[in-house]
Amino acid sequence: MDMKRDYYEDVQLFESNVVLFWTVVLLVFLFTLPLYVPSYRFSLFNLVLVHVILAVGLNILVGNTGQISLGHAGFFAIGAYGTTLLMTKLGLPFVLALPLAAFISSAFGFILGLPALRLEGPYLSIATLGFGLTVTHIIGHWDFFGGRTGLQVPPLDLGGGFILKTDVQKYYLILIITIFLVLSARNLLKTRVGRAFVAIRDSDIAAEVIGVNLLIYKTLSFAVSAFYAGIAGGLFGFVLGFFNPEPFNLILSIVFLVMIVVGGLGAIAGSIMGATLITILQYSLLKNIKEVPYVGPFMVDISSRWFTVIGLENLNSIVLGLIMIAIVIFEPLGIYGIWLRIKKYWRTWPF
Amino acid sequence: MLKVNNIETWYDLIRALHGISFEVKEGTIVALLGSNGAGKTTTLKTIMRLLYDLREEQPEKGTIEFMGVRIDRKDTEEIVRMGISYVPEGREVFPELTVAENILMGAYTRKDRKGVKEDMERLMARFPILAERRNQEAGYLSGGEQQMLAIARALMSRPKLLMLDEPSLGLSPLLTKQIFDIIKELNEKDGVTILLVEQNVNMALKYAHFAYLMENGRIVRADRPEVLREDEDVKEFYLGIATEQSVKGFKRYRRKVRFR
Amino acid sequence: APGFDDKEIRIAAWGPQTGPAAPWGSVARAPAVLAAMINEQGGIHGRKLKHFVRDDQYNPAQTKVVVKELVEKEGIFSFVCGTGSAGGLAVKDYLAQNKVIWVGPATSVKEYVFPVQPYLFSVYPLYEDEGSILTKYVIEKLGIKEIGVVYQNDPYGKNGLDGVRQRLDHLKMKAVAEIPVEATEKDLSSHVLKLKSAGAKAVLMWVHPTTGVVLVKTAATIGYKPQWVASNTLSDFELMNKISGGLWEGIITGAFMLPPDSDDPRVVKYREAAKKYAPEERFGVFFMAGIMFTEPLVEALKRVGKNLSTEAVLKALNSMKNFQGVGPKLTWSPDQHQGSDSIQIWKCGPGGKTILLQDWTVNELAHWKKK
Amino acid sequence: MYGQLIVEGLSIGACYAVFGIAVVIIYKTSEVINFAQGEMAMISTFVAYHILNVYGWPFWYAFIGALFFAVLLGVFIEVCFLRPAKDPTVLGLIVITLGAEMLLMGLASWKWGAEQKDFALPFSFHKTHELFKGVVINDWSIAVFVMAAVLMIFLYIFFRYTKLGVAMRATQQNEHAARIMGIKVERVFSFAWGFSSLIGALAGMFFAARSTLDPAYMMEPFLRAFAAAVLGGLMSIPGVVIGGGILGILENFVGFHWPAWKPIVAFLVIVAVLCIRPSGLFARHYEKKV
Amino acid sequence: MGDHFRVENLSISFGGLKAVDGVSFDVEPNTIFSIIGPNGSGKTTIFNLICGIYHPHSGRIILEGRNIVGLKPDRIARLGIARTFQNIELFGNATVMDNIMLGRHIHMKTGVFSGAFMWWRGSRAAQEEIVHREEVEKIIDFLDLQSVRDQFVSSLPYGKRKLVELGRALALKPKVLLLDEPSAGMNTEEKEDLSIWIKDIREDYKVTILLIEHDMNMIMGISDRVICLNYGRKIAEGLPQEVQKHPEVIEAYLGEEDIFRHA
Numbered sequence A: 001m002d003m004k005r006d007y008y009e010d011v012q013l014f015e016s017n018v019v020l021f022w023t024v025v026l027l028v029f030l031f032t033l034p035l036y037v038p039s040y041r042f043s044l045f046n047l048v049l050v051h052v053i054l055a056v057g058l059n060i061l062v063g064n065t066g067q068i069s070l071g072h073a074g075f076f077a078i079g080a081y082g083t084t085l086l087m088t089k090l091g092l093p094f095v096l097a098l099p100l101a102a103f104i105s106s107a108f109g110f111i112l113g114l115p116a117l118r119l120e121g122p123y124l125s126i127a128t129l130g131f132g133l134t135v136t137h138i139i140g141h142w143d144f145f146g147g148r149t150g151l152q153v154p155p156l157d158l159g160g161g162f163i164l165k166t167d168v169q170k171y172y173l174i175l176i177i178t179i180f181l182v183l184s185a186r187n188l189l190k191t192r193v194g195r196a197f198v199a200i201r202d203s204d205i206a207a208e209v210i211g212v213n214l215l216i217y218k219t220l221s222f223a224v225s226a227f228y229a230g231i232a233g234g235l236f237g238f239v240l241g242f243f244n245p246e247p248f249n250l251i252l253s254i255v256f257l258v259m260i261v262v263g264g265l266g267a268i269a270g271s272i273m274g275a276t277l278i279t280i281l282q283y284s285l286l287k288n289i290k291e292v293p294y295v296g297p298f299m300v301d302i303s304s305r306w307f308t309v310i311g312l313e314n315l316n317s318i319v320l321g322l323i324m325i326a327i328v329i330f331e332p333l334g335i336y337g338i339w340l341r342i343k344k345y346w347r348t349w350p351f
Numbered sequence B: 001m002l003k004v005n006n007i008e009t010w011y012d013l014i015r016a017l018h019g020i021s022f023e024v025k026e027g028t029i030v031a032l033l034g035s036n037g038a039g040k041t042t043t044l045k046t047i048m049r050l051l052y053d054l055r056e057e058q059p060e061k062g063t064i065e066f067m068g069v070r071i072d073r074k075d076t077e078e079i080v081r082m083g084i085s086y087v088p089e090g091r092e093v094f095p096e097l098t099v100a101e102n103i104l105m106g107a108y109t110r111k112d113r114k115g116v117k118e119d120m121e122r123l124m125a126r127f128p129i130l131a132e133r134r135n136q137e138a139g140y141l142s143g144g145e146q147q148m149l150a151i152a153r154a155l156m157s158r159p160k161l162l163m164l165d166e167p168s169l170g171l172s173p174l175l176t177k178q179i180f181d182i183i184k185e186l187n188e189k190d191g192v193t194i195l196l197v198e199q200n201v202n203m204a205l206k207y208a209h210f211a212y213l214m215e216n217g218r219i220v221r222a223d224r225p226e227v228l229r230e231d232e233d234v235k236e237f238y239l240g241i242a243t244e245q246s247v248k249g250f251k252r253y254r255r256k257v258r259f260r
Numbered sequence C: 001a002p003g004f005d006d007k008e009i010r011i012a013a014w015g016p017q018t019g020p021a022a023p024w025g026s027v028a029r030a031p032a033v034l035a036a037m038i039n040e041q042g043g044i045h046g047r048k049l050k051h052f053v054r055d056d057q058y059n060p061a062q063t064k065v066v067v068k069e070l071v072e073k074e075g076i077f078s079f080v081c082g083t084g085s086a087g088g089l090a091v092k093d094y095l096a097q098n099k100v101i102w103v104g105p106a107t108s109v110k111e112y113v114f115p116v117q118p119y120l121f122s123v124y125p126l127y128e129d130e131g132s133i134l135t136k137y138v139i140e141k142l143g144i145k146e147i148g149v150v151y152q153n154d155p156y157g158k159n160g161l162d163g164v165r166q167r168l169d170h171l172k173m174k175a176v177a178e179i180p181v182e183a184t185e186k187d188l189s190s191h192v193l194k195l196k197s198a199g200a201k202a203v204l205m206w207v208h209p210t211t212g213v214v215l216v217k218t219a220a221t222i223g224y225k226p227q228w229v230a231s232n233t234l235s236d237f238e239l240m241n242k243i244s245g246g247l248w249e250g251i252i253t254g255a256f257m258l259p260p261d262s263d264d265p266r267v268v269k270y271r272e273a274a275k276k277y278a279p280e281e282r283f284g285v286f287f288m289a290g291i292m293f294t295e296p297l298v299e300a301l302k303r304v305g306k307n308l309s310t311e312a313v314l315k316a317l318n319s320m321k322n323f324q325g326v327g328p329k330l331t332w333s334p335d336q337h338q339g340s341d342s343i344q345i346w347k348c349g350p351g352g353k354t355i356l357l358q359d360w361t362v363n364e365l366a367h368w369k370k371k
Numbered sequence D: 001m002y003g004q005l006i007v008e009g010l011s012i013g014a015c016y017a018v019f020g021i022a023v024v025i026i027y028k029t030s031e032v033i034n035f036a037q038g039e040m041a042m043i044s045t046f047v048a049y050h051i052l053n054v055y056g057w058p059f060w061y062a063f064i065g066a067l068f069f070a071v072l073l074g075v076f077i078e079v080c081f082l083r084p085a086k087d088p089t090v091l092g093l094i095v096i097t098l099g100a101e102m103l104l105m106g107l108a109s110w111k112w113g114a115e116q117k118d119f120a121l122p123f124s125f126h127k128t129h130e131l132f133k134g135v136v137i138n139d140w141s142i143a144v145f146v147m148a149a150v151l152m153i154f155l156y157i158f159f160r161y162t163k164l165g166v167a168m169r170a171t172q173q174n175e176h177a178a179r180i181m182g183i184k185v186e187r188v189f190s191f192a193w194g195f196s197s198l199i200g201a202l203a204g205m206f207f208a209a210r211s212t213l214d215p216a217y218m219m220e221p222f223l224r225a226f227a228a229a230v231l232g233g234l235m236s237i238p239g240v241v242i243g244g245g246i247l248g249i250l251e252n253f254v255g256f257h258w259p260a261w262k263p264i265v266a267f268l269v270i271v272a273v274l275c276i277r278p279s280g281l282f283a284r285h286y287e288k289k290v
Numbered sequence E: 001m002g003d004h005f006r007v008e009n010l011s012i013s014f015g016g017l018k019a020v021d022g023v024s025f026d027v028e029p030n031t032i033f034s035i036i037g038p039n040g041s042g043k044t045t046i047f048n049l050i051c052g053i054y055h056p057h058s059g060r061i062i063l064e065g066r067n068i069v070g071l072k073p074d075r076i077a078r079l080g081i082a083r084t085f086q087n088i089e090l091f092g093n094a095t096v097m098d099n100i101m102l103g104r105h106i107h108m109k110t111g112v113f114s115g116a117f118m119w120w121r122g123s124r125a126a127q128e129e130i131v132h133r134e135e136v137e138k139i140i141d142f143l144d145l146q147s148v149r150d151q152f153v154s155s156l157p158y159g160k161r162k163l164v165e166l167g168r169a170l171a172l173k174p175k176v177l178l179l180d181e182p183s184a185g186m187n188t189e190e191k192e193d194l195s196i197w198i199k200d201i202r203e204d205y206k207v208t209i210l211l212i213e214h215d216m217n218m219i220m221g222i223s224d225r226v227i228c229l230n231y232g233r234k235i236a237e238g239l240p241q242e243v244q245k246h247p248e249v250i251e252a253y254l255g256e257e258d259i260f261r262h263a
């Protein structure tokens, strides 16, 4: 009985050499991506990465702490506007403006966390939804924020006149930030704070009785999640170059929620997969199907017979809706669940 | 009346029941005993087909017959309508319905309004504490009160077969006795057949006509209570009459060593 | 890719084809009809026009993705139309960097033309000018002094409001009510009651068509009957009259092209073509606007001749003087890319027929031309 | 003016309330907020439009046809999309309704195009009756009031005193236990979805008559109705109706004095109310006992 | 009166119902103090009052000379009171290990930043994790939970879950441990094991135990003092044997027949 276990095993970054190997492979692939993919794809990839950051943060709140949020577009907007305005109005450098904006966003997260102390389910969703709407509404009514016209984003200056211009250059910056934030989230969830979040989700009474302060941890969860959304928003501004309040609408908040549910609640890998899949599908699934040889004319024919040809683009939302439904129906844990199954299958293969 | 034939049940990749067969004869009280995690609850749930949403084909193998009809592929609702009533583990009352509404839900399958009313009054008389709390949300009842409510609710459907999962759980000694008396009375007066899962083996063996012992998802003994009561193993592990004190003592010693 | 070769010239438009903003989408599809017409006649100096439409759901993030893909994968010579101001502002610098021309954005955004963007040529009259001209008409021709304004809370609405104010300031008057509205609002009783209680006898609207319909319907329920005056966005009388249940009759709007139901041969030609190449499309104001925004590009391509290049087309566009298709007279110069300064005034007649109240009018108060 | 504001506020509020009731019925049986509710109503209204304009049948045929379609649609969505979900979480179910929303919205836009359509009811808003001096009420509002009142009374009694009504509540609280009671849970769900879709379609047609009909026209009313339902307390039918009324009046008053704040005032007030009463105005807050 | 742990004149009512009505008792350090009483007599409610889930309408609860009434549950936990629940309140979607680790929450310090920066073995968070995991592993060993260490608690059978809950409460290293029907759902053998464990816990952890039970064998076997409640009021107090013979207790709680032959 004196065989001493090494408990660091439980929490270390790479559980085994296999994991380490595949992680390195993945990283090498991500960093060499511009070699294989044409550069115009990178505005989409940048969006994917931004959404990954946000989804990881949102999953901490929704998946791990069990608090629903329909207002994350609001934090996203605070991040975007905060970063841009801190740079243009106060002349702060990017490296300061981005984290500062994220902290502002997380302060708002803290405030929103306060009513969340007593609310749950749909009541909480309406409160957060109201928050999201209010943020964009105020931004849209205040000329300081560029009103409805929007804001021009300044050049992405990393300091010392090192300016990132192209999408590929921005991709590297965002990729590094994403990797850092994803691993931080994973660390956080493995330690005390992360466990306290899970405790609140599963039974808040029991959590309190073992000494978890609900006030602190619920608001903290909102704040952490809003911090991620803030960083994501700040980067989103640079991906776009120009933005107005319009994109930060309720639909976006809902799409974020869809990403993590479809990806897998409470799983970091799930958020990554969900954000990637949903973003890519949203932007490219069955788009311009009319121009595809063979399939296009066939669909046009069907459309003109039973539907309308001008509405053919809606196939995107129809099929995306069906995919969402199918994933949730067949795997309650989302894509992450499917992934686990594949892994399990391969482990026992060929038996 | 109820015939369970070699059933197997799986939780995802874990097999919880390894081919269980037993029979409940009409008009008897049958006890299903066994230690923690033996699979008693799983057996009852399989009979009620409550594990359906885990896996469609549940039980995976084997058959279950009730009054000569196969029910292992029938829906829970239909099984209930055929006359099986079930008191689940952990009460499972409707927390935000009042006590009265909870009891009424027990009679959901019944059509005779007058009979339902009478039965309800009879039960209320039996459990005066429920009568007192009539219009309170059931979720606010104490643990034992909820247990009473769950039993009362199950009785409302006037079942042919009543399956109870640890009915004495959390009840005071006095009430435990009363519950067993009620079970006995139901069995003798109303001719209700009873399948009983119990940890309180003393009590169960006192009231049952026949008992099955389960271990790790298998049935290991089946006999009349009188016989089981005299069995050495049963005595030691289930009735708590340790024959070899030293074994226990050793166990305790070992644990203490490890703990320090 | 330069966006053209010996056989074809590739043009493209983005616009919402799906989602809540999809009603605006027909503008982006219309150039295909013009392209088909031209191609049938053998193209422009032997080159056919190829038109791409991309759905961006009115979301600048999507606009950026689809525009980059078009430019870098398909190779686009020039964009036309292009709906949605945020999307346009997000890509205009990118287009300029890649030397892609953009003619006739389907919105009037001041940032597009002030200061001059070398690759961007605007057709759309400024909402400000429209506001000023309409207000003048209401005060001088209709003799109404109590004017209320309902404006959408965005650049479109606010520029319209500025135009009204410009005219009223000039006349030393004041609007009796100025009410902002969000495009998504569906219940406008309080807005209408406020107009009524302010005593507005004419109400000018820079709003979404649906908002306009709800306003008019709501006013009818409480028996409030001002003279409604609206921006050109609400001048699709066939549609508006139908969806307002006939209440649109008598409403006055601004407009910047010939009515789609006109007998003018230029319009008839397009209407016939639309029937042939896009039978499903309703030939309404938005659809025809899409054609109109493309006309000047086609004209410039024709003027350049066989030796096509971006520089040549830019030169042709920059030297365009008083060109008139179905829209207003267009004049561009290297330091002025706001092409039009005039609008017409229409009135909705019985059954959604268009009545021309006032032909092309210039806003004499416009200060942008003086600069 | 204020009299008229109140009448207008109440009538739009009643319309929100009717739609909110549709939301609540599904919530009461399955704890799911149905985000497809608006689109279900939208597509049902489009069916009525289609019957009227393409087949040219009289209004009442179209009306009944649309309601019938709505019931089928509700049941269809429940049976095909929600029921097969294995071991679902509430959020999972919500995502399914979101998927259904996108599906329906896409289908409607594909079939009927994105352009606005007209849809009229026989209850015209042109026809007005004077209540007091200077305060008028129109037929549309009267019809909405009647509809809201009838639904409220009927459903209040239904959920409180009928066996099926109590069974629906029981199903929400504990689906497994409900099965054990012999409640046909599947049927309860189908019933709830069908019924809710029917009520939603009713409200949808009234909304369409007030504004215009297009594939996106129910998004905003859905949000308001959801808000009204939460304000009233989601579990309480009279609460929803009163919540709708409060919301309508509040929005109209704020809209009259500070139009710029109208779109969000409802949400701000609701957050304030929820801070004090975490389960809305009229529902009792159940705190789990340990 | 001792100042270790004491309850004075505690009362609470729900609506018209007096769930706890003027109950007082005094617990000596390092003893096992049992509370019995018919169903609905207010036992669990007393626990809820002690750990701050409900606030009493009157009365005081003294822990080491300090009145803890009005404090929030997490404060009370930090002062050294841990409990288990009658209906099991575990964190179902976490492993046994994590559940018990959560019991160490108040003894750990890792915050958001140090947690997020757990990049290598020497980092503060990792060091703390290692130390506390060792503690937890001892408890897992003690309660014989090795075999289910990494399982999710939602898939454990009832009896095992009760043990995990006990382990979680132990991990707090409390001064006072409240156990609400810990033996419910266990068979006789397991109950005996549990009795031994509870005694061990008292000795090894030097903890005061308040125990609610319906199993008279267990009560008689391990408690130092017993009180009996009925309708929220204390009807008897004393040594186990005394209470067992108390006529009111017999009438309200035990019933006439002697079914505790093995006591």
Ligand SMILES: Nc1ncnc2c1ncn2[C@@H]1O[C@H](COP(=O)(O)OP(=O)(O)OP(=O)(O)O)[C@@H](O)[C@H]1O
Pocket (backbone or CB within 6 Å): B011, B014, B016, B034, B035, B036, B037, B038, B039, B040, B041, B042, B043, B089, E154, E155, E156, E157, E158, E159, E160, E185
């Ligand atoms: N949801 C589940 N997922 C996975 N395994 C489960 C699940 N429920 C039960 N099991 C496993 O199935 C086996 C039988 O459990 P069951 O609950 O039937 O036991 P039991 O005899 O009723 O025990 P108890 O007396 O504690 O109630 C146990 O080993 C348990 O771990």
Ligand SMILES: Nc1ncnc2c1ncn2[C@@H]1O[C@H](COP(=O)(O)OP(=O)(O)OP(=O)(O)O)[C@@H](O)[C@H]1O
Pocket (backbone or CB within 6 Å): B133, B140, B141, B142, B143, B144, B145, B170, D289, E014, E017, E019, E037, E038, E039, E040, E041, E042, E043, E044, E045, E046, E086
């Ligand atoms: N939050 C509450 N609201 C209303 N009534 C309550 C509440 N909590 C407890 N009660 C009532 O107070 C009484 C005492 O409940 P308590 O849970 O303390 O009983 P108990 O002694 O633990 O019983 P058991 O042995 O059955 O667990 C019960 O009648 C219960 O209905």
Ligand SMILES: [Mg+2]
Pocket (backbone or CB within 6 Å): B040, B041, B042, B089, B165, E158
């Ligand atoms: Mg069991």
Ligand SMILES: [Mg+2]
Pocket (backbone or CB within 6 Å): B142, B143, B144, E043, E044, E045, E086
């Ligand atoms: Mg209790």
